[in-house]
Amino acid sequence: MKKVLLILPAYNEEGNILNTVKQILEFRGIEDVQVDYVVINDGSTDSTEAICKKNGLNCLTLVQNLGIGGAVQTGYIYAVKGGYDIAVQFDGDGQHDINSLPQLIAPILAGKADFTVGSRFLEKKDTFRSTLMRRIGIKWLSCLIRLVSALHLADVTSGYRAANKAAIAFLARNYPMDYPEPESAVALKKAGFRIKEVQVNMFERATGKSSINFGKSIYYMIKVSxxxxxAGIQRKEKVIHADTASD
Amino acid sequence: MPILLRIEMIVLALIIAVVVIVSINRKKLMIQYSLVWLVLVVALVVVAGFPQIIFALCTIFGIQTPSNLIYLLGLIALLLITFSQSRILSKQTERIKFLTQSVSIEKYQAEKKENEDHDE
Incomplete structure (x- = not known):
């Protein structure tokens, strides 16, 4: 029996969090796999925490807002403490389709990958709408990642990702604070982890607004690049912030 | 070097020294972070006392007026101080993140335990 943890970072997701968790609880499940979840409430200022408490959700509230990176890392630390075999990042805003979970974790269960990234664009069939600028930005980051680490990733910003035990331990120790997805993928690749991209289904956001608006996108591109x-020129042995992190 | 500039430098050094020492005594500044400012005070006094140093340096670096060199050195000193503060800031951000995570996890576990005890 493999233990899988879904990490649900949530910042002001009062409109989505209950439905997201409901979908997880209604999920038909995977044979020989136990699926748990934890909501990481990132110091929300709305009623996210109250909703979680009222409905008895498994919710870890950060005492102050840390941003997406700090919240997801808390989930990985939780996974280490709970002895989970696989940890899956799953957005609290209902963007990710739980029915894609079996495909996402299949390469890890089969021992063929240490870390999988759920991609919207691997096969052309999907209908995920995106602006031209966004597609150009993703293409640029994808090329840059290939250049510095020889890692082929189509959907660099995807937050629907799964890690095995060794990758969980690595990410619990090293995780960037803001816009962490592309950077952490490169760090994992550099540390010798096997990364595989898997086609998954994603939805348009149900309610609320995306964390990346137009004003932030320039900063996003510069920071992430x-x-x-x-991360690409970092030597393998040198692990970021190892001195301050522990389990 | 004009005598007025030398007096100004000594006055400036004195003001900085007083502000730094008062801040230390009021626990508003840690000794380890005060050292860089005290080094600046010493440098100002030395240069005001022995302007020959500046003239010699001007000749070495090919700078025409001593005051320009003083401004340049001052600028470099400020850049170094600011950069070291950026590094301290980054380290502290990392520590605050780690503390927040630790406290939040402890709190979660305590609440969970309380609920379990309540249920039994």
Whole structure:
């Protein structure tokens, strides 16, 4: 029996969190796999915490807002403490389709990958709408990642990802604070983990707004590009912030 | 070097020294972070006392007026201080994140235990 933890980072997701968890609880399940979840409430200022408490959700509330990176990392630390075999990042806003979970974790269960990334664009069949600028940005980051780490990723910003035990331990120790997805993928690749991209289904956001608006996108591109290059030239042995992190 | 500039430098050094020492005594500044400012005070006093140093340096670096060199050195000193503060800031951000995570996990476990005890 493999233990799988779904990490649900949630910042001001009062409109979505209950439905997201409901979908997880209604999920038909996978044979020989136990699926748990934890909501990481990232110091929400709305009623996210109250909703979680009222409905008895498994919710870990951060005492202050840390941003997506700090919240997801808390989930990985939780996974280490709970002895989970696989941890899956699953957005609290209902974007990710729980029915894609079997495909996402299949390569890890089969021992063929240490870390899988759920991609919207691996096969052309999907209908995920995206602006031209966004597609150009993703293409650029994808090329940059390939250049510095020889890692082929189509959907670099995907937050629907799964990690095995060794990758969980690595991510619990090293995780970037903001816009962490592309950077952490490069760091994992550099540390010698096997990464595989898997086609998954995603939905348009149900309610609330995306964490990345137009004003932030320039900062996003510069920060992430720099982070990828820095992670790319980082030597394998040197692990970021190892001195301050522990389990 | 004009005598007025030398007096100004000594006055400036004195003001910085007083502010730094008062801050230390009021526990508003840690000794380890005060050292860089005290080094600045010493440098100002040395240069005001022995302007020959500056003239010699001007010749070495090919700078025409001593005041320009003083401004340049001052600028470099400020850049170094600011950069070291950026590094301290980054380290502290990492520590605050780690503390927040630790406290939050402890709190979660305590509440969970309380609920379990309540249920039994």
């Amino acid at each position: 720099l982070a990828i290059v820095c």
